Amino acid sequence: MTLSAAEPLPASVLEALGRYDTPTICNAMEIVAPQRRLIGYTTKPLVCPFPDLPAIVGYARTATIRSVLASGLPPAEQAARRIAYYEYVGTGAGPRISVIQDIDGSDVGYGAFWGEVQSAVHKALGCLGVVTDGSIRDIPQWAEGFQALAGSVGPSHAYVHAENFGGEVRVAGMTVRSGDLIHADQHGAVVIPPDIAAMIPDAAELCGRRETPILDIARSASFSLDKLKAALKQSSEIH
Template sequence: MTDSTKAPLSASLLEALGRYDTPTICNALEIVAPERRLIGYTTKPLVCPFPELSPIVGYARTVTIRSVLQSGLAAAEQAKRRIAYYEYVGTGFGPRITVIQDIDGADAGYGAFWGEVQSSVHKALGCLGVITDGSIRDIPQWAPGFQALAGSIGPSHAFVHAEAFGGEVRVAGMTVRSDDLIHADRHGAVVIPREVAAKVPDAAELCGRRETPILEIARSKDFTLDKLKEALQRSAEIH
C-alpha cells in the first residue's frame, strides 16, 4: 500500500518533468542513474489512442486484474472491494497514474477494465491516465484529457475485476510499486527514482544541448561527412 514515509515532490518539479517527452526523460536517466539503463521503463509496445496529449507525471496506483475467470467473492464482498479500490486510487500523493497488470497470461486483454465509466471515475479521483497491458474500450466516449497506454483495444469487459491493489506490478516490461513516480506519453512510460528526480530536468537540458550541433548539421543543406565528424566532437565536449 502507500508508503507514507515518502514525501511528495514539489509541484514545480513535476511540472518541469512534464515539459519533456518520455524518451528524453529516459536519456536523462542514463546520465543521472546509469545503472537503470536496462530497467524501469516499458519495453513492449502499447496502444496510445490519444497521442496528441502532453506527457503525464504522477504517482503510481498499482492494480492487478483478470477477466477470463469470475471473481470468487460474493457480490457484497466484491462491492466492498470495489469501494476499497476507489479509496486507494483516490487518496495519497497526487496527481496519480493507475498502473494495471492483467494477470490472465496469454489471455491478457480478454476483457476491458477501462472504458467510458472507469476513465471518467478515475479522472474524477485525481488520476491523469492509465498504463495497462490489458485492454481498453469506448474510445470516443473516453474521459477528455485522460491518457491511456494499453496492451490492446477490445469490445467486451467479460468477467473483468480487480484482484488486488497496492502491490508490485509488471506492465509491458516495467516493474512498478505503489507511489513510484511515473512519466508517460505516447512512446511508453518510465519510473523516475525519487532520489534523482530533481536532477532529471538539468540532465534533459544537457541531452538537448548535446543533440543540437548534430541535428543542425544533419538538417543543413551544407551537410558533409567531415562536418558531421566535427559536430560529433563538439557534442562530446558539451557538459
C-alpha cells in the same frame, strides 16, 4: 495489499518533468542514473489512442485484474472491494497515474477494465491516465484529456474485476510499486526514483544541447561527412 508512502516531491519538480517527453526523460536518466539504463521503463509496445496528449507525471496507483474467470467473492464483498479500491486510488499524494497488470496470462486483454466509465471515474479521483497491459474500449467516449497506454483495444469487459491493489505490478516490462513516480506519454512509461527527480530537468537540457550541433548539420543543406564529424566532436565536448 502492500503500500509505499514516499514523501511527495515539490509541485515545481513534477511540472518541470512534464515539460519533456518520455524518451528525453530516459536519455536524462542515462546521465544521472546510468545503473538504470536497462530497467524501470516499458519495453513492450503499448497502444496509445491519444498520442497528441502531453506527457503525464504522477504517483502510481497499482492493481491487478483478470477477466477470463469471474470473481469468486459474494456480491456484497465485491462491492466493498470496489469501494476500497476507489478509496485507494483517490487518496494520497497526487497527481496519480493508474498502473494495472492483467494477470490472465495468455489471455491477457480478454476483457477490458477500462472504458467510458472507468476513465471518467479515475479522472474524477485525481488520476491523469492509465498504463496497463490489459485492454481498453469506448475510445470515442473516453474521458477528455485522460491518457491511456494499453496492451490492446477490445469490445467486451468479460468478467473483468480487480484481484488486488496496492502491490507491486509488472506492466509491459516495467515493474512498479504503489507510490512510484511515473512519467508517461505516447512512447511508453518510466519510473523516476524520487532521489534523482530534481536532477532530471538539467540533464534533459544537457541532452538537448549535445544533440543540437548534430541535428543542425544533419538538417543543413550543406551537410557533409566532415561537418558531421566536427559536429560529433563538438557534441562530445558539451558538459
